[in-house]
Amino acid sequence: MHSQPMDWVPDLSDRPGPKYLSIARAMAEDIATGALQPGTQLPTHRELAYQLGVTVGTVSRAYAEATRRGLIDGEVGRGTFVRRRIGRDMGEIPAGANRGGIDFGLNFPPMGDMERDAFSDALKEIADSRDLMTLMAYAPHGGAPRHRQAAADWMRALGVETDAGRSIVTTGGQNGMLAAFAALVQAGDTILVEKLTYPGIVPLAEMLGLKVQPVDMDAEGVRPDSLEEACRSFAPRALYCMPTLQNPTNAVMGERRREDIAAIAERYNLILVEDDLYRFLVADAPPPLANYLPDQTIFITSAAKQLAPGLRIGGVSAPRAMVPKLERAMRASTWMAAPAMAEVFALWVDRGIAGVLAREKAEEMRVRQAAASEILQGFEFAGHPTSMHLWLTLPEPWTDRDAVAVLGEHGVIASSGQVFATSPGAGRNRLRLSLGNPKDLKIVRHGLGVIAETLAGAPQQAASIV
Numbered sequence: 353m354h355s356q357p358m359d360w361v362p363d364l365s366d367r368p369g370p371k372y373l374s375i376a377r378a379m380a381e382d383i384a385t386g387a388l389q390p391g392t393q394l395p396t397h398r399e400l401a402y403q404l405g406v407t408v409g410t411v412s413r414a415y416a417e418a419t420r421r422g423l424i425d426g427e428v429g430r431g432t433f434v435r436r437r438i439g440r441d442m443g444e445i446p447a448g449a450n451r452g453g454i455d456f457g458l459n460f461p462p463m464g465d466m467e468r469d470a471f472s473d474a475l476k477e478i479a480d481s482r483d484l485m486t487l488m489a490y491a492p493h494g495g496a497p498r499h500r501q502a503a504a505d506w507m508r509a510l511g512v513e514t515d516a517g518r519s520i521v522t523t524g525g526q527n528g529m530l531a532a533f534a535a536l537v538q539a540g541d542t543i544l545v546e547k548l549t550y551p552g553i554v555p556l557a558e559m560l561g562l563k564v565q566p567v568d569m570d571a572e573g574v575r576p577d578s579l580e581e582a583c584r585s586f587a588p589r590a591l592y593c594m595p596t597l598q599n600p601t602n603a604v605m606g607e608r609r610r611e612d613i614a615a616i617a618e619r620y621n622l623i624l625v626e627d628d629l630y631r632f633l634v635a636d637a638p639p640p641l642a643n644y645l646p647d648q649t650i651f652i653t654s655a656a657k658q659l660a661p662g663l664r665i666g667g668v669s670a671p672r673a674m675v676p677k678l679e680r681a682m683r684a685s686t687w688m689a690a691p692a693m694a695e696v697f698a699l700w701v702d703r704g705i706a707g708v709l710a711r712e713k714a715e716e717m718r719v720r721q722a723a724a725s726e727i728l729q730g731f732e733f734a735g736h737p738t739s740m741h742l743w744l745t746l747p748e749p750w751t752d753r754d755a756v757a758v759l760g761e762h763g764v765i766a767s768s769g770q771v772f773a774t775s776p777g778a779g780r781n782r783l784r785l786s787l788g789n790p791k792d793l794k795i796v797r798h799g800l801g802v803i804a805e806t807l808a809g810a811p812q813q814a815a816s817i818v
Contacts (some may be wrong), residue, residue, distance in 0.1 A: 462790075591622055759816055
């Protein structure tokens with residue numbers, strides 16, 4: 353239940369500039385200091401206008417600006433509330449819950465004996481190598497030539513038209529995103545993102561001083577009409593998107609959609625940052641966006657998602673003219689990817705181990721998705737035969753907050769849909785369930801059974817049966 357509206361009246365006396373912006377800034381400050389807590393109901397437009405001696409229109413503009421900044425969220429017929437922050441109180445298990453339970457929270461690939469043995473063999477080979485001392489020294493910012501070649505070979509196997517001269521080695525996918533945006537956009541620039549997306553993009557944009565503008569989606573991901581409207585309205589510098597097994601919705605762009613997105617990007621001189629971490633799971637995926645618009649697209653992938661979470665190596669393919677800027681961004685962020693870890697990755701690519709592991713993981717996810725379809729029969733969710741996750745719509749009267757909390761008490765960790773939201777209301781009453789993280793199929797089936805049984809009852813009843 354929500355509390356009565358809070359008597360929040362900001363002091364605007366020493367704030368220059370338009371009143372509506374002063375109200376929005378005061379709200380941001382009070383949220384940052386904790387004076388306004390997540391979930392707090394704010395005064396109505398008319399109430400706050402009366403208290404401040406301004407027009408209702410001024411307060412409406414202030415609330416609209418605060419909504420655009422992701423500070424508040426309006427619920428029709430219920431009021432306006434301080435938004436629950438991404439990754440803080442909507443995606444974590446409450447204190448006291450069983451943290452040793454079944455973890456459907458993070459998207460990790462399943463691992464087994466083959467990864468352990470392959471890693472052990474690679475370390476032994478590196479230890480006996482004449483190049484050991486080289487691997488313990490500094491490398492070029494974009495990676496040693498051998499490692500860049502391995503990254504290029506790996507991305508070519510994924511269908512990307514690239515070569516070593518267009519490729520750099522990063523410390524995982526997040527580092528690749530940081531390098532891309534740090535190199536190609538400036539503080540104050542606007543970037544476009546899907547209204548539901550990987551939540552790591554939001555703190556990255558905040559750190560770089562970028563404005564985030566969501567675009568609408570459908571069953572194939574980014575909608576061309578929404579993208580074109582955003583390009584006309586906000587003059588954005590870049591679009592960050594996930595065209596294959598989109599996280600969290602599992603959307604896959606068809607070829608025609610990719611052509612349309614590339615054509616709009618070309619028309620508006622928009623840089624495409626293509627995060628295609630899950631592409632390896634879809635054998636018949638359409639060509640990457642990078643192939644449709646090679647001079648304006650940065651393609652990012654990561655061994656952490658494809659091979660092993662601790663193998664913090666990523667690959668980035670970019671237009672040749674952008675590579676020096678990416679190298680400088682690598683220098684400023686991490687200097688370089690760790691050469692020894694990059695050598696493990698290169699050995700796996702050269703020996704065909706990376707390809708074998710990728711195919712095995714896709715097959716394992718096929719088995720786990722089939723189990724989900726069986727156990728969650730009767731529930732509404734968006735899956736894919738080989739995806740690592742599924743996107744579950746909660747039955748009434750469940751909310752995502754209730755579901756995360758109650759499932760946590762039952763020892764099952766899940767992610768609230770609002771963790772992935774960049775637009776107010778997006779992801780509400782949804783859960784993302786990551787099927788790759790649990791150790792084996794038996795644990796997956798048990799955890800899904802708990803979810804199905806729990807959500808079949810009312811929140812109050814389910815909470816009492818621990």
